[in-house]
Amino acid sequence: MKKRDFLKYCSLMAGAMISGRAGAIAAPVKTTSSMKRKSKTMKLTFIPYELQLKHVFTLATSSRTTTPVVLTEIEYDGQKGYGEASMPPYLGESHETVIKFLSQVNLSQFKDPFLIEDIVAYLDGIMPGNYAAKASVDIALHDLVGKLTGKPWFRLWGLDPEKTPFTSFTIGIDTPEVVRQKVAEAEPYKILKVKLGLGNDKEMVETIRSISDKPICVDVNQGWKDRNYALEMAYWLKENNVIFLEQPMPKTMTDDIAWLNANSPVPVVADEALQTIDDLLTMKGVYSAINIKLMKCGGMNAAYKIALMASGMGMKVMIGCMTETSCAISAAAQLSPLAQWADLDGNLLISNDCYEGVTITDGKITLNEKPGIGITEKIKMFHN
Amino acid sequence: MKKRDFLKYCSLMAGAMISGRAGAIAAPVKTTSSMKRKSKTMKLTFIPYELQLKHVFTLATSSRTTTPVVLTEIEYDGQKGYGEASMPPYLGESHETVIKFLSQVNLSQFKDPFLIEDIVAYLDGIMPGNYAAKASVDIALHDLVGKLTGKPWFRLWGLDPEKTPFTSFTIGIDTPEVVRQKVAEAEPYKILKVKLGLGNDKEMVETIRSISDKPICVDVNQGWKDRNYALEMAYWLKENNVIFLEQPMPKTMTDDIAWLNANSPVPVVADEALQTIDDLLTMKGVYSAINIKLMKCGGMNAAYKIALMASGMGMKVMIGCMTETSCAISAAAQLSPLAQWADLDGNLLISNDCYEGVTITDGKITLNEKPGIGITEKIKMFHN
Numbered sequence: 001m002k003k004r005d006f007l008k009y010c011s012l013m014a015g016a017m018i019s020g021r022a023g024a025i026a027a028p029v030k031t032t033s034s035m036k037r038k039s040k041t042m043k044l045t046f047i048p049y050e051l052q053l054k055h056v057f058t059l060a061t062s063s064r065t066t067t068p069v070v071l072t073e074i075e076y077d078g079q080k081g082y083g084e085a086s087m088p089p090y091l092g093e094s095h096e097t098v099i100k101f102l103s104q105v106n107l108s109q110f111k112d113p114f115l116i117e118d119i120v121a122y123l124d125g126i127m128p129g130n131y132a133a134k135a136s137v138d139i140a141l142h143d144l145v146g147k148l149t150g151k152p153w154f155r156l157w158g159l160d161p162e163k164t165p166f167t168s169f170t171i172g173i174d175t176p177e178v179v180r181q182k183v184a185e186a187e188p189y190k191i192l193k194v195k196l197g198l199g200n201d202k203e204m205v206e207t208i209r210s211i212s213d214k215p216i217c218v219d220v221n222q223g224w225k226d227r228n229y230a231l232e233m234a235y236w237l238k239e240n241n242v243i244f245l246e247q248p249m250p251k252t253m254t255d256d257i258a259w260l261n262a263n264s265p266v267p268v269v270a271d272e273a274l275q276t277i278d279d280l281l282t283m284k285g286v287y288s289a290i291n292i293k294l295m296k297c298g299g300m301n302a303a304y305k306i307a308l309m310a311s312g313m314g315m316k317v318m319i320g321c322m323t324e325t326s327c328a329i330s331a332a333a334q335l336s337p338l339a340q341w342a343d344l345d346g347n348l349l350i351s352n353d354c355y356e357g358v359t360i361t362d363g364k365i366t367l368n369e370k371p372g373i374g375i376t377e378k379i380k381m382f383h384n
Numbered sequence: 385m386k387k388r389d390f391l392k393y394c395s396l397m398a399g400a401m402i403s404g405r406a407g408a409i410a411a412p413v414k415t416t417s418s419m420k421r422k423s424k425t426m427k428l429t430f431i432p433y434e435l436q437l438k439h440v441f442t443l444a445t446s447s448r449t450t451t452p453v454v455l456t457e458i459e460y461d462g463q464k465g466y467g468e469a470s471m472p473p474y475l476g477e478s479h480e481t482v483i484k485f486l487s488q489v490n491l492s493q494f495k496d497p498f499l500i501e502d503i504v505a506y507l508d509g510i511m512p513g514n515y516a517a518k519a520s521v522d523i524a525l526h527d528l529v530g531k532l533t534g535k536p537w538f539r540l541w542g543l544d545p546e547k548t549p550f551t552s553f554t555i556g557i558d559t560p561e562v563v564r565q566k567v568a569e570a571e572p573y574k575i576l577k578v579k580l581g582l583g584n585d586k587e588m589v590e591t592i593r594s595i596s597d598k599p600i601c602v603d604v605n606q607g608w609k610d611r612n613y614a615l616e617m618a619y620w621l622k623e624n625n626v627i628f629l630e631q632p633m634p635k636t637m638t639d640d641i642a643w644l645n646a647n648s649p650v651p652v653v654a655d656e657a658l659q660t661i662d663d664l665l666t667m668k669g670v671y672s673a674i675n676i677k678l679m680k681c682g683g684m685n686a687a688y689k690i691a692l693m694a695s696g697m698g699m700k701v702m703i704g705c706m707t708e709t710s711c712a713i714s715a716a717a718q719l720s721p722l723a724q725w726a727d728l729d730g731n732l733l734i735s736n737d738c739y740e741g742v743t744i745t746d747g748k749i750t751l752n753e754k755p756g757i758g759i760t761e762k763i764k765m766f767h768n
Contacts, residue, residue, distance in 0.1 A: 114535075116542025117721075149533045149540070151498075156533070156540055158500025158685065277696040301542065308689050309696055312661040337501075 042107035067323040081144025085136035086322040101133035138299025146372030153334035163337040164365035168193035190363035197223015219246040227256040289316035321346035330357030426491035451707040465528025469520035470706040485517035522683025530756030537718035547721035548749035552577035574747035581607015603630040611640040673700035705730035714741030738763040
């Protein structure tokens with residue numbers, strides 16, 4: 001869909017107005033027409049936005065320079081909560097689908113934003129799938145509720161901010177020269193994450209190892225099809241100080257992954273295979289750990305439950321992300337003291353972040369005491 | 385242990401002073417000596433107390449007229465949180481064991497009561513078992529944290545207060561005459577709970593059915609040993625409008641219980657078999673539902689996680705209790721919107737409740753908006 005057609009689509013879907021604001025590709029869309037300042041009704045507003053990547057982002061299956069997101073705001077009783085949907089193209093959501101979903105959301109039927117369980121169940125009932133769209137409401141709702149209690153979510157969840165993990169920093173698949181440049185840029189980070197599965201697996205790792213001995217996390221994004229090759233690689237990677245192997249084979253190859261996990265010297269982590277709690281329940285013995293992402297599971301409520309359940313099942317937890325602003329990253333970071341590993345670098349890979357939130361200090365996720373998800377607007381996106 | 389010896393024991397354990405206050409059998413015991421009013425250090429105080437039962441309480445394995453409890457208070461920054469341990473004798477805890485445990489708890493090492501996960505992990509690490517003692521700290525901590533945020537826990541958990549279940553009211557094993565009297569007293573309650581397993585199973589149910597057609601929950605407390613008898617009874621109970629069958633056989637008879645659950649026309653609920661998350665993970669297919677009690681699992685933190693996990697596993701949740709004051713009952717009630725069934729009548733069975741908290745309206749649990757666990761002191765127990 002061309003930009004002009006897309007804006008027309010927005011306009012049809014939700015009565016959008018076009019504004020000239022840099023970065024935003026459509027003006028805020030209100031789902032209710034009331035403009036009263038201190039309403040005791042929740043009002044949802046949303047804006048499509050395009051994230052500009054600092055580097056071309058290459059996975060086993062695609063490469064791109066931008067990521068579409070939708071920014072959300074829920075206003076209630078003079079307080080505002082912010083959320084975000086991020087839609088990397090391979091997950092099937094887009095500006096169009098998210099706006100279509102959000103246009104159907106009517107929060108005014110709920111008398112209180114604290115009714116999180118009811119609201120999340122309502123969102124789930126609108127349409128199946130659409131997890132990023134659902135996450136954008138869930139995150140804004142959590143930000144709002146945190147602000148209404150005056151506490152950040154890691155406090156409401158009883159978590160210790162000193163227990164945040166170090167985040168890895170992703171090195172995309174590229175030529176040795178670019179890889180070396182990216183590794184040099186990743187100097188502040190203690191753990192590197194490398195995407196394999198495009199055929200140059202050993203070359204990628206050897207290139208990094210030629211200039212750095214930092215621990216490496218490997219993400220294959222389902223790129224390997226042969227379990228014997230995967231196991232050979234697992235041993236080779238272990239020798240090269242790799243700490244885990246994420247989604248080495250297609251999620252449908254359950255038996256092969258279970259065999260690999262049982263024999264691998266490094267833990268095998270589920271990413272594409274894990275979306276909901278139902279997925280998690282089938283994973284004991286197949287994977288050793290899971291990668292939770294807000295955009296996969298529908299937001300903070302589901303992510304928290306999945307993290308608790310996985311811990312209860314004796315599995316390790318990783319908290320990951322898409323390319324996102326500091327909004328969704330800071331939301332995910334609230335959970336991070338529950339995780340052994342984190343890959344929350346999505347906001348570091350973009351040049352037009354419109355929020356400030358959690359920071360990285362010497363590679364470690366650093367939570368702040370701001371209420372909700374701990375963010376402030378860097379660029380004012382919502383003019384209402 | 386005689387009362388005099390017990391008081392001496394308290395004194396030895398934690399420097400207790402004796403007071404003449406009715407009901408309390410020892411004065412508040414402080415684990416730190418500071419009396420500063422607005423300290424930024426958490427101070428734990430505890431008092432042994434004896435609950436007086438309105439009726440003799442008869443189970444398949446024992447009967448009694450009192451229940452020992454220990455009341456706890458955590459003070460921090462001028463705010464006070466209340467908790468409670470209840471020790472029905474068949475669970476192995478007592479005034480002595482709880483006081484011994486609490487005397488080892490040093491909360492002053494934690495700079496913030498919001499560090500719930502760290503504090504709960506610390507309590508678990510002091511000694512294995514001692515779940516009621518752990519619950520007494522966990523509940524006081526939750527009450528404190530709720531008060532510090534100004535919100536009740538059902539709000540912090542995002543639960544809908546309108547979704548609380550009806551509570552059942554327990555009719556103990558007794559003569560037909562007393563049973564009829566108890567059923568008449570239970571007039572405000574919509575669901576009756578009956579304890580079976582002493583040989584007069586059908587007589588108990590028939591006595592109730594002679595004067596009431598309310599739905600009945602059956603709790604056998606591991607009293608049946610023969611799965612064929614259990615299945616026959618399950619069919620007979622179903623015909624008599626029984627809605628579930630709780631712990632029909634000893635928890636060690638896993639295969640028989642799984643067989644019963646697969647064939648029974650009413651759901652089989654785990655009670656004695658369920659203590660921790662590890663227990664829960666083995667229960668899929670063995671039981672259809674679980675009865676969560678704060679005193680079994682160690683408090684609100686564990687109970688919330690178990691409830692979420694059980695729901696995720698597709699099991700129904702019941703929230704139950706021991707004989708307790710309105711303190712522990714109100715704490716459990718915060719969770720009750722997550723439960724399909726509740727048996728929170730422990731405070732209704734005693735004559736010397738020292739707290740006011742959640743109430744029952746037409747048989748339904750009614751939460752209030754007071755912060756924390758929603759209680760106020762009816763009798764002032766802590767004079768500090």
